[in-house]
Amino acid sequence: MERKSVVQPVIIKGIGLHRGNLIKLTIRPHNKGIIFVRKGLKIPVKPDNIVDTRLNTTLGLRGVSISTIEHLMSALFGLGITDCEVEVSGDEIPAMDGSALPFVEHIEQAGIISLESELSSIVIESSLNVRRGDSWIEASPGNFRVSYEIDFPEVAIGRQCLEYTGNGYVHEIAPARTFGRLTDVEKMRAQGLALGGGLHNAVVVDAEKVLNPEGLRFADEFVRHKVLDILGDLWTLGAPLEAEIRAYKANHELHIELAKMIQSEYLGSNSK
Numbered sequence: 001m002e003r004k005s006v007v008q009p010v011i012i013k014g015i016g017l018h019r020g021n022l023i024k025l026t027i028r029p030h031n032k033g034i035i036f037v038r039k040g041l042k043i044p045v046k047p048d049n050i051v052d053t054r055l056n057t058t059l060g061l062r063g064v065s066i067s068t069i070e071h072l073m074s075a076l077f078g079l080g081i082t083d084c085e086v087e088v089s090g091d092e093i094p095a096m097d098g099s100a101l102p103f104v105e106h107i108e109q110a111g112i113i114s115l116e117s118e119l120s121s122i123v124i125e126s127s128l129n130v131r132r133g134d135s136w137i138e139a140s141p142g143n144f145r146v147s148y149e150i151d152f153p154e155v156a157i158g159r160q161c162l163e164y165t166g167n168g169y170v171h172e173i174a175p176a177r178t179f180g181r182l183t184d185v186e187k188m189r190a191q192g193l194a195l196g197g198g199l200h201n202a203v204v205v206d207a208e209k210v211l212n213p214e215g216l217r218f219a220d221e222f223v224r225h226k227v228l229d230i231l232g233d234l235w236t237l238g239a240p241l242e243a244e245i246r247a248y249k250a251n252h253e254l255h256i257e258l259a260k261m262i263q264s265e266y267l268g269s270n271s272k
């Protein structure tokens with residue numbers, strides 16, 4: 001694929017989901033892959049630099065970490081941005097509205113430029129998979145496509161499937177918001193997390209009810225968000241995948257484990 005970056009610096013400000021602080025993000029033109037910068041430390045995005053996947057995808061190096069990179073990474077994937085430097089003023093990426101759309105809009109507004117060079121795909125030659133309980137994820141040989149299935153006991157979410165083949169990211173995937181169960185939100189708050197979270201940046205579900213007064217953006221917004229997440233998590237590989245990805249009830253932990261397997265199999269563990 002063609003390598004691309006931003007034309008000029010993009011400045012985005014917003015509140016971090018977990019600690020609720022105001023964070024400033026500056027995305028700058030660059031030509032050496034995707035690199036995050038915090039406290040002057042440059043952290044190249046690659047699966048080996050993902051240090052936590054429990055509630056979000058956290059990038060880290062030498063004790064400096066940046067949480068919740070997945071929605072921004074997904075927006076970069078969706079816009080075909082292969083190279084940029086992302087400087088962050090705090091330890092998490094702003095939550096915005098819980099989707100990737102605000103990042104997409106800011107970046108599109110600033111402009112995207114071709115670097116006039118090519119990035120080769122990672123061609124998956126034999127199947128790789130990760131299983132945990134009844135959750136699994138698999139990459140097998142084939143043209144790029146992502147099939148995702150979720151199945152939640154909450155009636156408001158239930159069973160949803162989606163297949164994404166690389167088209168329509170901006171309208172079909174980017175607007176899908178993150179979601180949580182009311183009980184989980186209450187638990188996180190009790191642990192001092194999700195302090196910046198609310199109905200303005202997440203869909204919150206209580207059994208058969210969606211608590212957001214505006215309702216859903218898509219009838220299957222939940223599985224669309226899971227596709228948004230996996231596209232961002234797999235973009236940590238820094239190259240497009242020629243593979244069929246199938247995921248069932250997966251999460252960041254499984255997405256990143258698969259990315260780490262692909263990295264060690266096809267890129268060598270010390271590669272950028």
Ligand SMILES: [Zn+2]
Nearest residue numbers: 070178225229
């Ligand atoms: Zn997400």
